[in-house]
Amino acid sequence: MMQKGQYRRIRKQLAIILLFSVLSGLFLSIDASAVITTETHNFESTSRTQYHTVTFTAGLQVKEVTVNTGNVTYSVNGNQINLTLTNGTITYTGTPQQQVSITQTSSVNSFPSSIPYSAGGYSGTLYKVGSSYVYSGSPAGSKTATGTLNSTSWIKYQWNGSNWVMIDSYSPNNPTIPYGPDAEGFSGTLYKTGYALIDESGSPPSNPYVGQTYVLYRYWIGYYSGTVTKPDTRIYGQNYAGTVYGPPATYYQYTVTVKTGPENELLYWEANADITNQIGRWDGSPSVYIESQLGGGQGTNAVATGMSLWNSALGLSMTIASSEDSADIKFYVASRDVLLQIHDWLLYDNSSGMTDNTDKQLIGYYYKDNIEKLGYQMEKDYNVIYSCIVIIPGTTDLQYQKIGAHEMGHVLGWFGHIAESGNIMATGSFGIIPLSEREIRHLKQFYDMA
Numbered sequence: 001m002m003q004k005g006q007y008r009r010i011r012k013q014l015a016i017i018l019l020f021s022v023l024s025g026l027f028l029s030i031d032a033s034a035v036i037t038t039e040t041h042n043f044e045s046t047s048r049t050q051y052h053t054v055t056f057t058a059g060l061q062v063k064e065v066t067v068n069t070g071n072v073t074y075s076v077n078g079n080q081i082n083l084t085l086t087n088g089t090i091t092y093t094g095t096p097q098q099q100v101s102i103t104q105t106s107s108v109n110s111f112p113s114s115i116p117y118s119a120g121g122y123s124g125t126l127y128k129v130g131s132s133y134v135y136s137g138s139p140a141g142s143k144t145a146t147g148t149l150n151s152t153s154w155i156k157y158q159w160n161g162s163n164w165v166m167i168d169s170y171s172p173n174n175p176t177i178p179y180g181p182d183a184e185g186f187s188g189t190l191y192k193t194g195y196a197l198i199d200e201s202g203s204p205p206s207n208p209y210v211g212q213t214y215v216l217y218r219y220w221i222g223y224y225s226g227t228v229t230k231p232d233t234r235i236y237g238q239n240y241a242g243t244v245y246g247p248p249a250t251y252y253q254y255t256v257t258v259k260t261g262p263e264n265e266l267l268y269w270e271a272n273a274d275i276t277n278q279i280g281r282w283d284g285s286p287s288v289y290i291e292s293q294l295g296g297g298q299g300t301n302a303v304a305t306g307m308s309l310w311n312s313a314l315g316l317s318m319t320i321a322s323s324e325d326s327a328d329i330k331f332y333v334a335s336r337d338v339l340l341q342i343h344d345w346l347l348y349d350n351s352s353g354m355t356d357n358t359d360k361q362l363i364g365y366y367y368k369d370n371i372e373k374l375g376y377q378m379e380k381d382y383n384v385i386y387s388c389i390v391i392i393p394g395t396t397d398l399q400y401q402k403i404g405a406h407e408m409g410h411v412l413g414w415f416g417h418i419a420e421s422g423n424i425m426a427t428g429s430f431g432i433i434p435l436s437e438r439e440i441r442h443l444k445q446f447y448d449m450a
């Protein structure tokens, strides 16, 4: 139990307001460009559960990832987002199709107007595109080619005492030589058209004796010419194209929307009353002490309802504190007079609940549409937030639960109110309803930025 004077509380608030004014002035030059980039990515597969990776601009922060059907979970690694898509509804059951283009070749320049296609599970008919053409090779042809052949002849002479007499000889006879194939593919036979003596060697020895021999060598070059030919080596090509069809299957299409922006850029702002430009978060899941003087467990239940709603909305796991002293959040349900004895909160005559969240740290300046927002953090085991529900006769269980959920929102950093009625964080007397997406996302975006 605590009791403090009103004056001290007012002094403390004045001091905080002055401090914020000074800090705001100092940091006004911080870049306040409000840029949120929205990109959509479409995926289609026969698998209901799909894994995909998309990239975003390095240096930015992922603000939100949503999917048009089913669920999306993701992890960020550098400037990549690894997506897991599950539980999407069947988008359509149909036959997949592909456009296929192929080229057929043949040594004969004749192609059918259409050909069947079957590959990779797809089949169909492909049709001619354009005319056939020479894919490789060249037509038949002839040309005149020339060549040479070197040869050697010899004559053996013998001394008979007075003359050198030819006793043996050899003269090669090469009327034709083969040609090719050359680099162009020509080949054939060349015929001798002439010849010439290039050189000779061997001469009679001086002072020969009878029977002595010597050999005279002659070196020739033969000239050849002829018509050579090459065969037709043409391979013809014909292009075909068409639409081919795969087996009918069930497809799941997901459209994933990724929003990125600067680190201090907020995606949403739903608070428009009271302290509109402040938002807070706990640095973990706080513990809650509940003390209720409302009979039948109704007060405890009202606070527990608020804990449960916000636990699931923000992904927290708030627990009941083991003692009042150790609690991060101290929640009291009592009459107005008793509550004023417990804590020095600013309870108006008609207050149904109140949260004193002055105990928090300013952690930074954030922006939404170029409007500066003050970001706060409540530290577990250091900051203490006081909250209460006022027992007012005639209040129903559901109304107490709404008050509990509303005050728990303030406790968790939802400063101010949402304007539209029909929200837990709106003012007004009504029973418990689910938290709306708008009021959840307002606070969750700030918890997600931690």
Ligand SMILES: [Zn+2]
Pocket: 406, 410, 416, 417
């Ligand atoms: Zn309120």
